[in-house]
Amino acid sequence: MIYKREDAAKEAAMNVAKKMIAAAVTAPKGCGIDNIEAIILDGEEKDILAKHTRDIGLETETDFFVRDARTIKLSHCVVLIGAKNAPIDLENCGLCGLENCGNTRRAGANCAFNIVDLGIAIGSAVSVAADNRIDNRVLFSAGKGALRMKCLSPQVKVCFAIPLSTYSKSIYYDRESEDSLVNTL
Helix, strand or coil, X not given: CXXXXXXXXXXXXXXXXXXXXXXXXXXXXXXXXXXXXXXXXXXXXXXXXHXXXXXXXXXXXXXXXXXXXXXXXHCCEEEEEEEECXXXXXXXXXXXXXXXXXHHHHHCCCCHHHHXXXXXXXXXXXXXXXXXXXXXXXXXXXXXXXXXXXXXXCCEEEEEEEEEECCCCCCCCCCCHHHHHHHHC
16 A cells, blocks of 8 residues: 555654643542543544634734634644633642632632643643654643634633644744745645
8 A cells, every 4th residue: 555645644643643642641649639631633623724814813803713624624633622610629729819719710710720730731741742843832822722613621711722734844933935835835
């Protein structure tokens, strides 16, 4: 059997995405409480994410959302990692800026432990992509698109997207090459 370069590269990106999910969910968690969710989108669902991200950019006149939506569309797949808004009930913690977890819940604020855990999970995931030489970038914009898309549980209030690609030039950092890449697809 012959495997074409493009097909093998796309398959490699998906295999790495699966390893990224494993790295994210096994990353250390504050007090051992797991409030992290992680999924992979490709195909039609990935394109829906791109549309939601673009729509937010157009509605808010935020150009980088529109730019990031284009790169999502060009990506092979996208890893989404989010944190549930679930204070962990430490007595007198106050790390979130409020007196206690009851006040955090009432204010709808995010538990600082959940957000720190999210950062650690993202760091673990992108290290897997880097170790496997798969181009990626952490995107706040597409995370907001994912929240609008509602592809994670309703308890997830903070999400980041990590698109993956295997083109000869990174579409995430060399943004000028993006237009020429689009013409070659």
